[in-house]
Amino acid sequence: MTSRLPISPQVFAIFTALITEKIGIHYDAGDRELLGDKLSVRALELGFDSLLDYYYFLRYDPAGGAEIDALTDALVVSETYFFRELAQLEVTIAEFIAPRVAAGERPRIWSAACASGEEPLTIAMLLAERGLLDKVELVASDISARALARARAGVFGPRALRSNAPPPAFAARWLQVAPDRVTVSAELQRAIDWRRINLLDATEVAALGQFDVIVCRNVLIYFHDNTARWVVSNLSGALVAGGVLLVGVSESLLRLGTALSCEERGGVFVYRKAER
Numbered sequence: 024m025t026s027r028l029p030i031s032p033q034v035f036a037i038f039t040a041l042i043t044e045k046i047g048i049h050y051d052a053g054d055r056e057l058l059g060d061k062l063s064v065r066a067l068e069l070g071f072d073s074l075l076d077y078y079y080f081l082r083y084d085p086a087g088g089a090e091i092d093a094l095t096d097a098l099v100v101s102e103t104y105f106f107r108e109l110a111q112l113e114v115t116i117a118e119f120i121a122p123r124v125a126a127g128e129r130p131r132i133w134s135a136a137c138a139s140g141e142e143p144l145t146i147a148m149l150l151a152e153r154g155l156l157d158k159v160e161l162v163a164s165d166i167s168a169r170a171l172a173r174a175r176a177g178v179f180g181p182r183a184l185r186s187n188a189p190p191p192a193f194a195a196r197w198l199q200v201a202p203d204r205v206t207v208s209a210e211l212q213r214a215i216d217w218r219r220i221n222l223l224d225a226t227e228v229a230a231l232g233q234f235d236v237i238v239c240r241n242v243l244i245y246f247h248d249n250t251a252r253w254v255v256s257n258l259s260g261a262l263v264a265g266g267v268l269l270v271g272v273s274e275s276l277l278r279l280g281t282a283l284s285c286e287e288r289g290g291v292f293v294y295r296k297a298e299r
């Protein structure tokens with residue numbers, strides 16, 4: 024039985040253009056075999072005997088949209104874990120969320136590519152620690168339906184706790200840790216409005232309304248600069264005046280030429296939209 028379909032440079036080129044257009048993920052020429060392997064799994068499962076036929080199905084068949092969703096699940100890197108880059112979240116809540124609650128507002132936070140949900144659940148724990156959980160609106164989204172299903176289930180593998188340090192003391196109240204699984208409290212799950220959003224889709228993003236804080240960490244690295252620029256402009260449009268965008272600690276928006284200004288607060292960097 025064939026376990027892999029050949030991928031010519033031409034077929035690789037049309038697939039990478041399609042994937043960049045629909046999902047945003049960028050592939051270099053050196054990724055041809057890797058991508059060919061992933062595409063082959065899906066194509067063979069659907070009974071195609073050439074990747075070109077699979078491409079035409081994805082691009083032109085009425086059922087192609089649903090298959091793009093399944094392919095998305097197969098292509099995205101959903102690497103995440105609880106308490107990742109924690110200081111950035113702590114400082115942001117202290118500096119940009121707590122003062123707004125104190126001023127009588129109901130601020131909104133969006134974890135914009137949350138994978139299986141450990142990031143927004145960490146944010147929810149930090150808010151709860153400060154007594155802010157019911158005073159803030161917390162939205163979490165991802166493009167991957169499979170990752171979101173894991174997030175909604177609230178049960179994680181042991182790798183969900185793989186940060187270098189032991190879990191912070193405050194986590195004990197919210198996480199039930201067994202050798203083979205980590206279960207999150209239903210109260211935290213319910214505090215989050217889980218959505219499926221493609222960050223490339225300006226209409227979907229705009230429909231979420233405006234946020235005081237958008238957390239979009241460790242996703243722009245998978246995009247080409249032009250795509251990242253487009254996503255950052257969508258996200259900037261969804262920030263209130265003075266609102267902040269967080270990206271991963273190894274990511275920078277400066278080379279993209281964003282209108283947001285980079286500010287250092289308590290040792291962490293945020294990108295801030297101008298006050299009116």
Ligand SMILES: C[S@@+](CC[C@H](N)C(=O)[O-])C[C@H]1O[C@@H](n2cnc3c(N)ncnc32)[C@H](O)[C@@H]1O
Pocket residue numbers: 045046047048099100101102103104107135136137138139142164165166167170220221222223239240241242271
């Ligand atoms: C490496 S995870 C990052 C998770 C989390 N933000 C963190 O830092 O731990 C990247 C996530 O970006 C999502 N993603 C990729 N392309 C996307 C797109 N066009 N729209 C929304 N999410 C996307 C993937 O599905 C994946 O779950």
